[in-house]
Each structure stands twice: as structure tokens, then as C-alpha cells.
Amino acid sequence: MAEGTFRVVVVGAGAAGTLVSARLLDSAALTGRGVSIELVDPAPRSGPGLAYATSDPRHLLNVPAGRMSALPGDTDGFVRWLSHREGRRVDPGEYVPRGTYGTYLADALRHAVEAAGGVATLHRRYARVVAVEQPTGIGRVRLRLDNGELLDADAAVLALGNLAPSGGWVPEGLRRSPCFVADPWRPGALDGVPADRDVLLVGTGLTMCDVSRTLNTPGRTVHAVSRSGLVPLPHTTTPVRTPAFHPGPAPDPPDLARLRREVLHRAARYRRQYGDWRPAIDELRPHVAELWQRLSFADRERFLTGMLREWEVSRHRLAPATSRALTESLRSGLLTVRAAEVVAAQPGEEAGEEGGSVTVGLSDGCSLTVGAVVNCTGPEGRTGELTDPLARCLLDSGVAVAGPHGLGFDTTADGRLVPAPGRTPAPVWTLGQLRRGNLWETTAIPEIRVQAAELADRILAHAPAPLLV
Incomplete structure (x- = not known):
């Protein structure tokens, strides 16, 4: 590594990690600052993450293509890329498969690497970060990988994406059952769901809408429950022309x-x-x-x-096609949705065999015997419920503290982690889901791409200025 090179480790190669890596490359190339980026993630591909890795073409973006550019100021970026890829003019109002967007993110990172030339470099490491340490007195950060390797860096970015769903609601009789799917987005998670048995989905949000489309087959009923029983509303199928008016903040005092x-x-x-x-x-x-x-x-x-x-x-609304499919499934009886919670679970007598079952008791007094129970409650946000080893390490070591209302991590206005009282802040930043306690609206691409650009500029402000030749 060249002398004076500023080293940044980006943890997570999903959408957030890909976008921040690309913006770091762009900013380095623009300013001439020598930067080495280590992008660390065990996933085989950079870009899709779990959110955009699905290969089911029925899983659509819930935002139209015209609002999904990787760059904040380039509103047509994704539409141009998609039009070129498909050999047709893609309408900005189209809703496209999520897997296609994952390919776009990977392509955007590749272009950023090429455009950076020799000024900035990106090295991909296929490993998992399990700990973040702050060596005394050197103003840097050290990351420990699951293979035992140590990475020292001038700055680190936690781009962990959406963390695994909470399992706090899961009864003991279900937790260790082979019929329980803890995270439907893990590769192959739904492969073992018996084709000839009913299924229970816990949660009635966007995840349920996608998973139900994958599991809906003739002869099977997919049951979905949540405390409210409410499902996402659809986007409109036709553009609505309204005044270009945006409300200001709530009047003082906000209420x-x-x-x-x-x-x-x-x-x-x-x-x-x-x-x-x-x-x-x-x-x-x-x-x-x-x-x-x-x-x-x-x-x-x-x-x-x-x-x-x-x-x-x-x-957070549904693509019109997804909403139509959901409505048809409800009408035909292939899907049922009710307001209830899981309160008990009893494995069937054949629980140890392939194609076993579990009987689930619901808070409304009903019980269902199903071949699988799928956790569709969405990503965990409450810090106290986080099971991710790296997140737990950061909290236990004091490098990070819980965010407001116990949501994610507490951060400064620019996304830097706030440490435990009495500790010096580590050069560690984050974006996306982990900033929810501070920002609330922070989990979608339109917010993440802005955070990625701002964070890249902020981090590289600490890098040595380029030498004048």
C-alpha cells in the first residue's frame, strides 16, 4: 500500500455497503486523495445483499424505477441502465424485479472502480467481521474477521443492512422445530417448506406479500397473522398531478x-x-x-x-401488480389474513421426519396445523433484541450505544457512532437501518444513497491531501 494511502473498511456488501463504497471511490477520484477500500462480506456477490438477491421475478421493487437511481443527483440512472440492458425504453413508473436492481448495484460499483483508476482501489474480502476494536492512542480502528485476520483502518463504515427478524415472539415449542423458518430471505430458506401442507406466515407487511407469492400453490392455504392484521396499501396505477407543494415542519411546539x-x-x-x-x-x-x-x-x-x-x-406501499396478486389470493382463499398473535406451538407426532407439522395456537382462540411457520415480522430494529454478533460486540465494548427509543445505534448528525460515556469516539460510521432511532426514515434507497454520498465526503475529509506535483 502506497505511503499516505487512507484505508477504509466497509462492513457489508449489500445495497448500503455497495453505495458507500462507490461514493468513496468517486470522491477519492474527484479530490485525488489516495484511498484503499476493503469491502468485507461473506456473500458471494457485491450489490444485492439479502434485499435484492431474490431470484423470484414476482418479487418486485415497491418503488418505481424512476426513483431508484444509485446517485442522489441522477434521477434517471437506473432507468437508463435498465433501458440499455433490456433494449427498450423503460418507463420511469415501472416496477421491476428486485433481483434486477441487485444486478444494477453490482454494475454501479464496477463502474465506480473503473472510473477511480489508480487513485482509489477496492479489495473484496469474503469474510465476516466479528469485532471492532479501538487500539489505544492511535486514532484508528481494528476489525477482527471470523478467519482470525485483523484489519487496521483509518475509518470503518458499518453497512449491515436489514438485520435478521426478531424471534422474541417465538414459543419454545416452535423455536427448535424444523418447521420454523427464522429468516425467509436467507438463501434456500424456503426450499424445505412441504409442498402439500398449509403454511403460517407471522407478520403481514411487505415480506409477507412476497413470501406468500412464492408459496401460493393450488391445494395449499397460506395463513398470515399479525397484531393489527393490516397489509400494505398499493401504489396508484396512474400518475397523480398535484401542486409542487411540500409542508414545512410541524408548528411549535410539535405535537x-x-x-x-x-x-x-x-x-x-x-x-x-x-x-x-x-x-x-x-x-x-x-x-x-x-x-x-x-x-x-x-x-x-x-x-x-x-x-x-x-x-x-x-x-411503504405495494407495487400494483403485487397488490393485485394479493387481492386475488385473498379472494380465492389461497391466502387468509387475520389479526392475531402466536401464543403456543406443539410439534406434530411426525416432527422429526421430513414433511413434519406443527400446531400453532393463536391469541384469537384458533389453532392451525401447518407444515411450516415463516417469520415475516421484518428486520429487527430494537437494539435490545439484536442477535447479530458484531452488533452485540459493538454494544458490549462501548464502541456504540443504543439509539433513541432503543432503535439501532446512537449516531451524530453525520452518522458517526456515539460511544459509551467516557469513551473516545471511534472512527466508525454507519448508515441505513442502524440510524433509525435518530432519523426514523432511513431504510429505503432514496435515503441511503444520500447518506452514502454525505458519509463518503465526510470520511475523506480526514484523508491526507494529495501531493502537488
Whole structure:
């Protein structure tokens, strides 16, 4: 490594890690700062991660192609790439398979590596980071890999993506059952689901909608349950023209009840005037982080415990084709959705055999005998429930602390980890899901791509200036 090279380790090669690596390469090439990037992840491919690695063409992006560019300022980037790949003009309003987007992210990283030339380099390591340490007095960071290797770096970025779903709800009789699928997005997770038995999906959000499409087959009923029983609402099939108006922050003092009333009133007015309520939700998006931070702690807790699902089904919507398929499955009886929680589980007599079953008791008094129970509750956000070894190491060592409301990690405004009291901050930054406690709206590509660009500039501000020739 050349003298004066600034070394950055990016942990995670999914969407967030790919985007931040590409922006680090871009920024280094633009400023002439020598940078070496180590992209560390055991996954065989860079780009897709778990979110965009699905090979099922029925799993569609829940955002139209025109809003999925890898660069914040290049609104047509993904559409141009897709049009060239498919040999046709792709409409920005199309909803495309998620696996295709994973290929796009991998391609974007490859182009960034090529454009960086010799100024910045990227080395891919196929391993898992299990610990982050802060050697005394050197202002750097040390990462320990599962193969025993140590990486010393000037800065590290945690791009861990969506962490595995919580299993806190799982009864003991189910936890060790071969019928339980803890994470449906793990490669091959659904391969062992018996083809001739009913299935129970726990959770009724976006994950359930995709998994139910994969598992829907004639002769099988897919049951889905959640506390609310609510499923995501669909995107509109036709563009809605509304005024170019975005509301400012909530009036002082910010108040959750007043904010909710304002949004509901605006949604009703937009529906009357323009035929659609959705823009009233969408136009809040640039302001969500500020609104979240200005609400009182008590109001944020009230939102998390009482209004969260109402917001989620309206904000994180389904592609129209996915919504139509869901409606047809419900109409035909291939899918049922109910408001209930799992309270008990009893393995069948043939539990140890291939094609076994489990009888699940629900809070509404019903019981279901199924061949598989699939955890579709979505990524874990509560810090206290995190089981990821690296996340636990960071918390136990004091390099990181829990974020507000126990969501993710606490970070500064630029995404740097806030350490435990009395500890010097480590040169470690994060983006995406782990910043949810501070920003709330931080898990989708439109937010992550902005965070990636800002984080790259911030980190490279610490790199040595290029030598003048």
C-alpha cells in the first residue's frame, strides 16, 4: 500500500455497503486523495445483499424505477441502465424485479472502480467481521474477521443492512422445530417448506406479500397473522398531478396528535381534489427526520406503540401488480389474513421426519396445523433484541450505544457512532437501518444513497491531501 494511502473498511456488501463504497471511490477520484477500500462480506456477490438477491421475478421493487437511481443527483440512472440492458425504453413508473436492481448495484460499483483508476482501489474480502476494536492512542480502528485476520483502518463504515427478524415472539415449542423458518430471505430458506401442507406466515407487511407469492400453490392455504392484521396499501396505477407543494415542519411546539390530524386532513383534501391521498404522505418524506427529531420523546413513544402500523401500511406501499396478486389470493382463499398473535406451538407426532407439522395456537382462540411457520415480522430494529454478533460486540465494548427509543445505534448528525460515556469516539460510521432511532426514515434507497454520498465526503475529509506535483 502506497505511503499516505487512507484505508477504509466497509462492513457489508449489500445495497448500503455497495453505495458507500462507490461514493468513496468517486470522491477519492474527484479530490485525488489516495484511498484503499476493503469491502468485507461473506456473500458471494457485491450489490444485492439479502434485499435484492431474490431470484423470484414476482418479487418486485415497491418503488418505481424512476426513483431508484444509485446517485442522489441522477434521477434517471437506473432507468437508463435498465433501458440499455433490456433494449427498450423503460418507463420511469415501472416496477421491476428486485433481483434486477441487485444486478444494477453490482454494475454501479464496477463502474465506480473503473472510473477511480489508480487513485482509489477496492479489495473484496469474503469474510465476516466479528469485532471492532479501538487500539489505544492511535486514532484508528481494528476489525477482527471470523478467519482470525485483523484489519487496521483509518475509518470503518458499518453497512449491515436489514438485520435478521426478531424471534422474541417465538414459543419454545416452535423455536427448535424444523418447521420454523427464522429468516425467509436467507438463501434456500424456503426450499424445505412441504409442498402439500398449509403454511403460517407471522407478520403481514411487505415480506409477507412476497413470501406468500412464492408459496401460493393450488391445494395449499397460506395463513398470515399479525397484531393489527393490516397489509400494505398499493401504489396508484396512474400518475397523480398535484401542486409542487411540500409542508414545512410541524408548528411549535410539535405535537403528534396535531401532526396526524394535519396529514389526515391533507390526505382527504387531496383525494377530493386530485383523486388520490398518496401525495399527502409522499410529500412528507423530505421532512420526516426533522419532524421525528422535533417531536417529544413521549410523542415518539406514542407513535411507536400506537400509530406505527397505520403509518407503515400507508407509507411503504405495494407495487400494483403485487397488490393485485394479493387481492386475488385473498379472494380465492389461497391466502387468509387475520389479526392475531402466536401464543403456543406443539410439534406434530411426525416432527422429526421430513414433511413434519406443527400446531400453532393463536391469541384469537384458533389453532392451525401447518407444515411450516415463516417469520415475516421484518428486520429487527430494537437494539435490545439484536442477535447479530458484531452488533452485540459493538454494544458490549462501548464502541456504540443504543439509539433513541432503543432503535439501532446512537449516531451524530453525520452518522458517526456515539460511544459509551467516557469513551473516545471511534472512527466508525454507519448508515441505513442502524440510524433509525435518530432519523426514523432511513431504510429505503432514496435515503441511503444520500447518506452514502454525505458519509463518503465526510470520511475523506480526514484523508491526507494529495501531493502537488
